[in-house]
Amino acid sequence: MAIVGYLLRRILTGIVVVWLVATGTFFLFFTRPVDTVARELAGKAATAQVLNEVTARLGLNEPIMTQYWHFLDNLVHGNLGYSYVTQESVDTMLKQDLPATVSLVVGGVILWLIVGISVGILSATRARSLFDRISTVAVLIGLSMPVFVIGELLIWLVYQPLYSGGFHWIATGYSGITSGVVSFFGHMLLPWISLAAVQAAIYTRLSRGQLLETLGEDYVRTARAKGLTERRVVFRHAVRSALTPVVSQLGIDVGQLLGGVVVVETVFALGGIGQVSVQAVEEDNLPVIIGFVIIAAVFVVVANIIVDLVYSALDPRVRIG
Numbered sequence: 224m225a226i227v228g229y230l231l232r233r234i235l236t237g238i239v240v241v242w243l244v245a246t247g248t249f250f251l252f253f254t255r256p257v258d259t260v261a262r263e264l265a266g267k268a269a270t271a272q273v274l275n276e277v278t279a280r281l282g283l284n285e286p287i288m289t290q291y292w293h294f295l296d297n298l299v300h301g302n303l304g305y306s307y308v309t310q311e312s313v314d315t316m317l318k319q320d321l322p323a324t325v326s327l328v329v330g331g332v333i334l335w336l337i338v339g340i341s342v343g344i345l346s347a348t349r350a351r352s353l354f355d356r357i358s359t360v361a362v363l364i365g366l367s368m369p370v371f372v373i374g375e376l377l378i379w380l381v382y383q384p385l386y387s388g389g390f391h392w393i394a395t396g397y398s399g400i401t402s403g404v405v406s407f408f409g410h411m412l413l414p415w416i417s418l419a420a421v422q423a424a425i426y427t428r429l430s431r432g433q434l435l436e437t438l439g440e441d442y443v444r445t446a447r448a449k450g451l452t453e454r455r456v457v458f459r460h461a462v463r464s465a466l467t468p469v470v471s472q473l474g475i476d477v478g479q480l481l482g483g484v485v486v487v488e489t490v491f492a493l494g495g496i497g498q499v500s501v502q503a504v505e506e507d508n509l510p511v512i513i514g515f516v517i518i519a520a521v522f523v524v525v526a527n528i529i530v531d532l533v534y535s536a537l538d539p540r541v542r543i544g
Contacts, residue, residue, distance in 0.1 A: 226535065233531050237524035242295075244520040248513055249294050257283045266507040268307040277307065303514035308506050313514035317496055321518075323397040324484060324495035328522075330411055331418035331487075332477070338419065339426025340469065346427065347434035348457060358427060365424025374417040374490035382413060397493045414491045418484070422476060429472060433465040440464075467537050474530040478523045 253260055261277040262269050277283070282290055297304070303313040346355045378395070385393045392409035400407045437443065438461050446456045485497035496515060503511035 226532075229535055230528075230532065233528045237528055240524050241517070241520050245295065245298055245517055246291075248516050249291055252509065252513065253283075253290060253294070254287060263507070263509045264307070266306075266308045266509060268310075273307055280305070298517065303517060304510035306508055306510050308508045309511075313510050316499060316511060317514055317518055320494055320496045320499050322399055323488065323493045324497060326397070326400075326407075326411055327414055327418060327484060327487060327493060327495060328480060330415040331422075332473075332480075334415050335419035335422040335426060336473070339423040340430045340466070342423075342427045343430025344434060344457070344462060346431045347438065350435060358431075362424040362428050365420050368421065370417055370421060370486045371490055373420045374413070374487055377413045377417060378490070395491045397495070414487050414493060417490065418487050425476075426469060426472070430465065430469050433468050434461060437461045437465040463537055467534060470530055470534045470537060474527045474534075477526040477530065481519055481522075 252263065257278060258274070260283055261274045264277050264281070265273045282293060301314060303317065305312050306316065309316065342358050342361075346358045349355050382393055382395065392405055393412065394406075394410050395413075396410060398406045398410040434457075438457070440461075443456060443461050446460050447453075451459075481497060484495065485501055487493070488495040488498040489501070496518060500512065500515040502508070503515065
């Protein structure tokens with residue numbers, strides 16, 4: 224029951240966060256003169272007819288709190304607005320591009336966690352060995368490489384030679400899982416590596432440092448004194464405690480992940496919501512920008528709820544408190 228109560232509290236907190244973001248977004252853009260708001264919402268498609276349509280559709284002449292209520296009501300019903308630049312609803316645009324971004328984020332996070340934590344554990348349990356020294360150098364290289372450089376290098380060193388050699392299953396662009404598992408992984412493998420490379424280096428260093436510190440704790444020495452195998456001591460006692468700061472860091476990194484997503488989506492032409500948002504800024508397409516802000520807030524909240532649940536599983540004191 225403790226975990227259920229903890230989950231409900233986190234969900235309610237997440238709803239409040241999304242509401243605050245939506246409220247701040249509304250008052251930032253809509254509490255200005257009607258003509259200014261209508262012109263910004265119309266963007267490059269602004270004509271006298273379009274401006275009148277925007278004003279009538281959104282009720283910009285109504286009291287601001289009435290507009291705010293309609294804005295929240297539309298969000299609750301999944302209506303993120305209408306783009307007058309592309310002549311389609313923002314919901315449709317984001318739904319088309321959301322699968323590519325979700326696939327990139329989920330795959331990249333899983334990859335960097337597996338690589339970062341695994342290498343960190345091996346380095347900590349083999350401190351000052353050849354493997355530890357090589358991994359330290361690899362971490363420094365990973366930390367010094369920007370995401371777009373890694374992406375371009377992968378295209379130059381991996382994609383082009385393989386594609387020229389007839390291995391067409393490695394490709395750019397996005398191919399959904401419905402088109403086949405091989406095609407999906409072939410399109411997403413290099414973007415996952417690009418997104419995960421720098422973060423894997425960070426998590427390797429973090430997990431190595433935390434595990435080395437944990438292995439020096441009294442309860443670990445006691446477990447060894449009881450005659451437990453080294454494998455059991457490391458994985459049953461030390462790793463679980465060492466992973467709690469790693470999971471906390473993941474919650475922070477998820478919120479900053481969209482910046483890296485935009486770069487990777489652009490380099491590999493995935494066409495996700497990050498790339499769409501950049502185009503929206505270039506085109507002064509304000510409805511899409513507002514929709515992206517709301518979706519980004521939901522993404523961060525959901526990801527952090529998942530991270531909090533993992534953290535509470537590692538440390539029950541969190542959900543009990």
